Each structure stands twice: as structure tokens, then as C-alpha cells.
Amino acid sequence: MSIRSACFAIALLAHVPASVQAQTEPDERVFRALTMDQLEDILRGQKIDYKKSENAKFPGLVYYDFKRGEINIRLTNYHGKDLMLDTQFHTGLALEKLNDWNKKAKFSRVSLHEDKKGAFITLEYNLDIVGGITRGTIVRFLTQFEHEAHDFERFLAGTATASPATPVTPSVVREKVYQPVTDALVEQVLGKLMVEYKKQTGTEGETVYLFTVDGFPLRLFNFGGKDLMITAGFRKIGLEALNKYNVDRKFVRAVYYPMPTERTALESNLDCAAGVTEDMVRYFITVFLPEVKHFSDYVGDPP
Numbered sequence: 001m002s003i004r005s006a007c008f009a010i011a012l013l014a015h016v017p018a019s020v021q022a023q024t025e026p027d028e029r030v031f032r033a034l035t036m037d038q039l040e041d042i043l044r045g046q047k048i049d050y051k052k053s054e055n056a057k058f059p060g061l062v063y064y065d066f067k068r069g070e071i072n073i074r075l076t077n078y079h080g081k082d083l084m085l086d087t088q089f090h091t092g093l094a095l096e097k098l099n100d101w102n103k104k105a106k107f108s109r110v111s112l113h114e115d116k117k118g119a120f121i122t123l124e125y126n127l128d129i130v131g132g133i134t135r136g137t138i139v140r141f142l143t144q145f146e147h148e149a150h151d152f153e154r155f156l157a158g159t160a161t162a163s164p165a166t167p168v169t170p171s172v173v174r175e176k177v178y179q180p181v182t183d184a185l186v187e188q189v190l191g192k193l194m195v196e197y198k199k200q201t202g203t204e205g206e207t208v209y210l211f212t213v214d215g216f217p218l219r220l221f222n223f224g225g226k227d228l229m230i231t232a233g234f235r236k237i238g239l240e241a242l243n244k245y246n247v248d249r250k251f252v253r254a255v256y257y258p259m260p261t262e263r264t265a266l267e268s269n270l271d272c273a274a275g276v277t278e279d280m281v282r283y284f285i286t287v288f289l290p291e292v293k294h295f296s297d298y299v300g301d302p303p
Helices: 005-013 036-045 095-104 135-156 183-192 239-248 278-286 288-299
Strands: 028-031 051-054 061-068 071-078 082-089 109-115 118-128 172-175 198-201 207-213 216-223 227-234 253-257 263-271
Touching: 028 135, 036 061, 036 071, 036 135, 071 135, 082 135, 095 109, 095 239, 095 253, 109 239, 118 135, 135 263, 183 207, 183 216, 183 278, 216 288, 227 278, 227 288, 239 253, 239 288, 263 278, 263 288, 278 288
Parallel strands: none
Antiparallel strands: 028 172, 051 061, 061 071, 071 082, 082 118, 109 118, 198 207, 207 216, 216 227, 227 263, 253 263
């Protein structure tokens, strides 16, 4: 059953109190924007010794550079609305190998770049704040990226694959935080979005929801309540075109899969280990639709 985009737009703005019983976590503050003071307080709490700088051309774009072990990491704060962690590896790598990482990674994305000094690889992980985050979400964001960066170092060495791993006015509310994310919560969100879905069990015990939005078949995976993934399938395109797309996007990852049939997938993941609210799950699903339409135009593969 197709869902009109207007339904999703309304759902993005609507705040519906969660009514599914949380299993463990009590109410917690949920941020939909972060001031620099709030972010820096979290960084200090994680004992991160950072160097702060601002983009002269784009006020409100703030960088925090720090090290974890031997890895240089940059945290970029985009006007308090979203965050990005990235690190660069000054080496080239075949696009097939980069795609291998993107197929197996959950939260990070790699892409190949080139400047006057030559080829380099960027490993990135983005966090959208507008849909709601907790302090624990940011701590998890930082630690998860550090783990994936070390894993990617080993991946480059051929010894490992990806892990299964303007001043802002703060917007803070109290909402129910769910940890883990139950199927009941996911189904409540889908129900309020008027989604008619088919529920299945995946090969590794994960719950899979199949549904259609504006003609695009989507799959939503719940991996034991620890993370969610939403994906859409498209025709095969070249790895260079995939890499260019990954360079330009923030919250999604484009990947080529050779089996069971050759295809391209657009994917997005939500780390739920630190707890999420109903609104966070709803936002995660609804913001994926414009990404799907954008990629459909890029690939030339309409529904």
C-alpha cells in the first residue's frame, strides 16, 4: 500500500506521546538542538582533549579536532542540528574494496577523494539531532566511531572486516526512552504512519518489516532492539557513481551488492543502544523517504 508524502510530512512535525511500555530506562532529557556549551560539556565528560576552530566562510560550522590512540578525528557541529565524525587515511584503495566496507558497515561510510597531494579515504559517521537525541546517544556516537575507525585501520591492512558495529536555542523535552527498541514500539510507529506492512524473521533472527512508500519498496530491520536499518533497492550503477554519491551525502550510504542479484541499495542506520524515543524512530523512518526519492533521481530508477 502506497503512503502519500504528506502523511510523512505531518508525522515529522507531530509529537505523539509514546504509549508502549518501556522495558528499562526512565524518562530522560531529549535534545533537538545543541548549543556549543552543551556539546563541549559532553566532550569534557568523555575526557576528550580537543582543539576548537570555526569556519570563517560559514558561521555556525564548528570543528573539534582530537586524537583517539593514533587516529586523528574531527567532530563537525553543523549549527547544532547535526554532527559528523570523520577521519582521513592518506592512501588510495580500489572502489571495490570501499564498497566491501560499506556493505558490511552499519553506521559508518567510506568514500574516496583526491586533492593536490593525491588520493585519500574518508571514514564518516553522521548524527541527525533534529529527530531527537539523548546525552547517551552522543556518547555512543563517539565511542562507536572510535571502534569503527580502528576496525577500518585493520580492514585497510587486510586483517579485518567491518564491525557488526548561528547560536542555537536548545530544544529539550522529557520523553520516554526505550531500551531496547521492541517490535511493539516499531509497529506502533508504523501504525501511526498508516503503513501496511508484512512482518518476517530474518536469517539471523532480526525482525524485518516490508512496506511500500510512494511506490518504493522498503525494508525496515530491527536487530534485537540494538539498532534499526532501513533500506531501498535500485538497479545496479557503477562504483564511481556510488562513491560520488557517498561523498555528497550525510545520513545515508549507497552500496553495491552482487548477490543474490546485482543491485544497488540505499541504507540508513539508527544506533539504539543508548535508548531512543518514539519520535526518534518515527523521524528516522520519515526522513528516509526524501533520501530515497533523491537517490532514485540520481540513479534514474523511478518506482
